[in-house]
Amino acid sequence: MNRPTAPPPPGASTPRSTGWPRRRPTPTATRRRTTMPIKPGRLGIGIIGAGKVGAVLGAALRATGHAVVGVSAVSEASLERAELLLPGVPVLDIADIVERSELVLLAVPDDALPGLVSGLAKTGAWQAGQLVAHTSGRFGTGVLAPAKAAGAITLALHPAMTFTGMSLDLARLADCSFGITAEPAMLPIAQALVVEMGAEPVVIAEADRTLYHAALAHSANHLVTIVSQAAQILGDIGVEAPNQVLGPLLRAALENALASGESALTGPVARGDAGTVASHTQALREHALDTGSKDIVDAYVALSSATAARAARRGLLSAEAFLGIQAALTADDAGPSTGPGGWPD
Known part of the structure; x- marks a missing residue:
């Protein structure tokens, strides 16, 4: 991109060596001197x-x-x-x-x-x-x-x-x-x-700042949560170096997602493998009972449901496969479904 040089705002005087606006100095009687020298044209x-x-x-x-x-x-x-x-x-x-x-x-x-x-x-x-x-x-x-x-x-x-x-x-x-x-x-x-x-x-745009920030927080902050949850599961089953196991997988997944978007999606949800999703969900519910970490199964169900819905909208999952994933996520669940339930709009 072209590297912009900032023009002065209307009415501001500007040194020849820079485009930075210079405000009028406050009278010395009311302004304290800075303790550090400022180069010409610098702020x-x-x-x-x-x-x-x-x-x-x-x-x-x-x-x-x-x-x-x-x-x-x-x-x-x-x-x-x-x-x-x-x-x-x-x-x-x-x-x-x-x-x-x-x-x-x-x-x-x-x-x-x-x-x-x-x-x-x-x-x-x-x-x-x-x-x-x-x-x-x-x-x-x-x-x-x-x-x-x-x-x-x-x-x-x-x-x-x-x-x-x-x-x-x-x-x-x-x-x-x-x-x-x-x-x-x-x-x-x-x-x-x-x-x-x-x-x-x-x-x-001013009106879009909150959505902009939500997008960044949703990606970066929740990525940390997901990685921490996965590392906890591996640690709970005796894996001594969870980060070493997860590192290559997560780096490749992130690079592929940034390069190819949702076309990079792999795994049981993308394949419509409802049996695997059901077994994951059941194992995570049992893990929650053993450890008290119900947040992990809740996150897995919510994100798997969202993944299935997005895959279905892109035509990567058939209607039958989508409904099979949703059923797998809620099978034997005593609580209300966290998924959308029906075919995504």
Whole structure:
């Protein structure tokens, strides 16, 4: 893709060496000096939240020449993370960070974001021309409306990646996409920030942010749950290294699914092998009685039912085979069926 250079928003002055908007400086009587020098054409960035995401993105932006002028960190883990990934960056109060920064990056939990933004607005912290970005997948720029009302330029920058909070995440950014949302005139700014970090920007409409985030959570988070459930079963039957058994299978399955979509589907459901599905279900019910891990059989039934329905809609399963799978999933089940029961629409 073409690597965009961010144009300035209307009314902003721009140094010749860069496309970054420069907000008018606050009078020196009311503005504290930053403790770190900023290169010409670079932004002074403040990180609010030294969690796994905030610290890594701060380090990535710093590596491109921007100056991280301050970071907020409260817990011992976040303080250690800030020291590791952002050495030399002062740990400051949130109000001080907002005052000193040309770009404020809000890397806080989703539920904390609205209150943080509105709370800072009530104190008059946000500044005209200031860039304000958050890393939440759930929200677009609407949650930043209080900052926008004060004249700030608002961006949503969500990395579609799971973070460890360690330096290895920086290398992973090269293969990462960011879901970005901004007003059309400001999209090049969001795109340029993402490209500078080595990642790929993907524009997500404001109204689609929740569905976008649900898709990512459904895939990545539930993948962890499924792998953990499978490893538990293998461990429960005496397999000493479940991950070694699962690793090659899961890597191949993921690569095939990403390359070929549902055409990569294999296994008893795809074959319409109702007898195998019934035996799996019965064995998992017995395992649940022995271990108390009913979540595993519930997940197997729900996902097998969904797999059968999707395979039937694509013509991979006949109506007879589909109904056979559904019957196998509910046979000898004292509870209500978790499958759709009838032919999928």
